Amino acid sequence: MTNAPNSTTEESLYDRLGGVFAIATVVDDFIDRVMANPILNANPKVDEAHHRVPPAGFKYLVTEMVCWATGGPQTYTGKTMRDSHEHLDITEPEWQAFLADFQACLDKFEVPATEQQQLFAIVESTKGDIVQPSE
Numbered sequence: 126m127t128n129a130p131n132s133t134t135e136e137s138l139y140d141r142l143g144g145v146f147a148i149a150t151v152v153d154d155f156i157d158r159v160m161a162n163p164i165l166n167a168n169p170k171v172d173e174a175h176h177r178v179p180p181a182g183f184k185y186l187v188t189e190m191v192c193w194a195t196g197g198p199q200t201y202t203g204k205t206m207r208d209s210h211e212h213l214d215i216t217e218p219e220w221q222a223f224l225a226d227f228q229a230c231l232d233k234f235e236v237p238a239t240e241q242q243q244l245f246a247i248v249e250s251t252k253g254d255i256v257q258p259s260e
């Protein structure tokens with residue numbers, strides 16, 4: 126039995142998600158959800174940030190980051206997760222609301238379960254830089 130070309134090379138998550146255009150489409154929907162989420166906007170610091178940052182620029186940076194984190198050719202040029210979130214005092218319930226929006230968005234676009242698990246692992250890896258420890 127012979128191997129087909131590249132049969133031993135696993136396709137990147139970026140490629141399995143459909144590349145930059147598919148990722149940008151999902152990010153567009155996701156950021157719209159996050160920007161309008163009443164649980165997140167109940168935090169005055171988050172609400173202020175949502176009104177200070179133009180959605181198009183925010184969507185661009187998140188798309189860039191997701192592409193980079195999933196193995197795409199893009200380079201993330203924004204701030205670190207810690208630098209962009211530490212002043213927002215994000216709580217565990219706000220994090221859970223964010224994850225619920227993320228899940229709803231992935232479900233809307235019918236992202237397969239394996240890819241969802243990998244995306245959630247990437248997102249969860251940032252939690253320590255985003256969520257303030259409870260006192």
